[in-house]
Amino acid sequence: MSAPNPAAVPAEPATMPGHRVTLGVDKPMRLDSGAELGPFEVAYQTYGALNADRSNAILICHALTGDHYVLDQHPVTGKSGWWEMLVGPGKPVDTDRYFVICSNVIGGCMGSTGPKEIDPATGKPYGLGFPVITIGDMVRAQKLLVEHLGIDQLFCVIGGSMGGMQVLQWAVAYPESVFAAVPIATAARHSAQNIAFHEVGRQAIMADPDWAGGNYLLEGTRPHRGLAVARMAAHITYLSEPALHRKFGRNLQNRQTVTYGFDADFQVESYLRHQGITFVERFDANSYLYITRAMDYFDLAADYGGGTLSNAFRKDGKGTPVRFCLASFSSDWLFPTSESRAIVHALNAVAANVSFVEIRTDKGHDSFLLDEPEFHQVIRGFLEGCAEHRGLTRTSRP
Amino acid sequence: MSPLDDNQPSARTASGNGIRTDLKLIAEMVEPGSRVLDVGCGDGALLAFLSRQKGVDGRGIELSMDGVHQCVVQGLSVIQGDAETDLKDYPPGAFDYVILSQTLQAMREPRTVLETMTRIGRRAIVSVPNFGYWRIRTQLLLTGRMPVTEKLGYQWWETPNIHFCTIKDFVVLAEEMGIRIERCMIVNRAGRVTGHAHSGLANLLGEQGVFLLRRD
Incomplete structure (x- = not known):
């Protein structure tokens, strides 16, 4: 194998496109491990405009090696945005209509605080001194960001793979802050094989x-x-x-x-x-x-349902108010359809409002990033239906 | 799909300004604003009609991917699933109505499906093709072969309909299961109501029956 170019090191966050905000200043964020993190940085990008009643925000959650450059040219690789197929003006996640937010997860390396950033306590990179984080911690940081942006309820949270785990986490941890949830090619817990x-x-x-x-x-x-x-x-x-x-x-x-x-x-x-x-x-x-590691630790049923997934979607004796649309891909053996179906069954058990589609394709887990017209039509249809229920009329767009 | 129907790709009528006769009869039985689960919802014609006309909170289950796709694309809440495996998770009384239109005869265990439907729904609405319909009886009598007609397009070895019954059979099963038939419409070929569930004449003249069910 030829050696990679040693000069190619990730760009400095300060010079990268997008926004950065310091969170956890007044009070550090308590992590699932018991450790505290703060102040910490979150790098994020937004597309479109927030409407007057702040009801049209869609949060995109990225996958394991993704970042917040959904539509931008990537500052390191120069490649185009990773979800341009699905997101943009006139696309299913229509930036002419919705205010789209995507943040780099904490623990990441594209501008949000993670192991390669400087630990203010030591003046050196965190390295393994960085606390172990969970999907719950990533979402906790996103919640602080969304609050910082003055948004009480997200119209939708959407993401694939690890992004889908975050979507599920959002719906379970903050059901009142999510109108609709779209977990794609994901699971409610990481399997032994994974x-x-x-x-x-x-x-x-x-x-x-x-x-x-x-x-x-x-x-x-x-x-x-x-x-x-x-x-x-x-x-x-x-x-x-x-x-x-x-x-x-x-x-x-x-x-x-x-x-x-x-x-x-x-x-x-x-x-x-x-x-x-x-x-x-x-x-x-x-x-x-x-x-x-964060993905490995993810287990919604254990964390929120006492071992039963449907309990995680129940609060105060009532089923979740969040409207769900799940999608899986027939050839995905990393997050197979059976994982999505298990989530659907748990949602059925609380009589939740849920749509579920398995897309036929031979392109495997990565299908959610690829040109899959049927998948894109489903997302468009679901979001339009939800927009109608939420009262987001086309004329009210900013 | 009904064995007594043509192979209709859609539950919408050809003119496009309404829905199939049996679906209209079912819709008549549904109270406005109720919670409805349509089992085997196809392309979502009934769900869309009920949402639009009666303001119901509608959900669907459909086996075929094409059907699910057509539903979700128009904003309906539908899951891809099988009535025989995916109904059991719902809590008792989760819906005001659970609807099964022209599909009971294709189930491996129709009795179990009926039981589940009347558990998870406060009421169930079921429409079944009548195998006691005079045209079917006549064909079997005269030709000595399994009826295959214009509206019953399958040969015996290819039909998905494995559990045919007559109106009378259905009534007997409901009684055995302790399910009350609150309302019943037996309709003829033209879609006109011809009689009551217990009438022998209806069992002869009716092409299909639509039943509103409730467990005692």
């Missing part, structure tokens, strides 16, 4: 000598090899066997025969190596440890 994949990734990072016990920023090294392997392993789980086969088959990479060596003979190897190498230029290894 924890296992994350552990492989973490061990790859920690086995890299350049990780230096988590102190690589002080040591002047970067665990690029370990992080790249972690990404390669994870990337396979985002695809599907048919999609990989269609794209690469057993095709050889720029050669007529195999080389009887360990060079990247196959196109699929070359592709994965490329995925690994480009990833390390934009992502922090310790953030990867922290965020995967």
Whole structure:
């Protein structure tokens, strides 16, 4: 594998597009671990305009290695926004109609406080001194941001994968602050298999000598090899066997025969190596440890339902008032349809208002980021129906 | 879909300005502003009609992805699911009405489905095709073969309808299960009401029955 460009380090937050706010100033934020965090920074981006009664805000929650650049060109990779397929003027999440917010999760590495930022107490990067955070903590920080923006109730919270976990967390922890929730390709708890994949990734990072016990920023090294392997392993789980086969088959990479060596003979190897190498230029290894851990710890039924998921959607003897739309993808084996269906059954048990669609596609878990017209029509239809119920008329747009 | 119907792609009438006769009869039984679950809601024609005309809080379950898609796209709350596995989670009395239109005969366990419906709904509305309808009887009598007519388009080996019954059969089952038939409309081919549930003539002339049910 060729070495990644050592000069490519993530851009400084201060120079990146978007907004930053310091939260937890008066009172540090209490984390699920019992530790306290504050003051801390949250980097976020907004699109569209908030209407007069502040009722048209949609919060987008990003996935494991995502960030708040939903529509912007990425400041490090130069790639276009990660959800341009779904979000924008005239798109299902219509920025002409809705005020769209997306923030980088805490523990992340694109401007929000995380292990690579400076710990004010020591003047050095947090590294492994950063407290372990949970999906609940990420959402707690988002709640403070939404309050900071003067919004009492979000019209909708939407996200896929880890973003979907945050959506569920929002609906359970703050049901009165969410009108509609769209958890996509997600689960109410991380499965043993998914924890296992994350552990492989973490061990790859920690086995890299350049990780230096988590102190690589002080040591002047970067665990690029370990992080790249972690990404390669994870990337396979985002695809599907048919999609990989269609794209690469057993095709050889720029050669007529195999080389009887360990060079990247196959196109699929070359592709994965490329995925690994480009990833390390934009992502922090310790953030990867922290965020995967947060996903592993996620278990709504255990945290809010005494072991029964439907109880998590019940408050004061009543079912959740939040309107749900769940979507899963038929070839997603990382967050299979059965996980979404378990959530639907729990919502049925409290007679909640829920829509659920399984989209037929062979593109695997990543489908929620791709051009899936049927999926996009569902999101558009659901949001329009909710807007009608919420009284968001097209004429009231700012 | 009814075995006695054409293979209608939509529950909307051809003219597009209304809904199928049996759905209209069902809609008549629903009180305005109530909570409704439409089991096997298809493309959402009845749910949309009930939401618009009667202001109901409507939900649906539909097996086919195409149907679910058509429903959710128009803002209806519908889940992809199977009546025989996905109804049991709802709490008792979760809905004022649970509706099953022209689908009971396709269930593996119609009795269990009826039981579940009358548990999770304060009332259930069921429409069933009548296998005692005179045209069906005549065909079986005269040809000695399973009836396949213009409106009953399946051969015996391909039909999804595995549990046909007559109006009389349905009434007997309801009695056995302790389910009260609060209202009943037996309609003929033209959609006109022809008689009562217990009438032998209705069992002969009626093409389908629509029943409003409540567990005693």
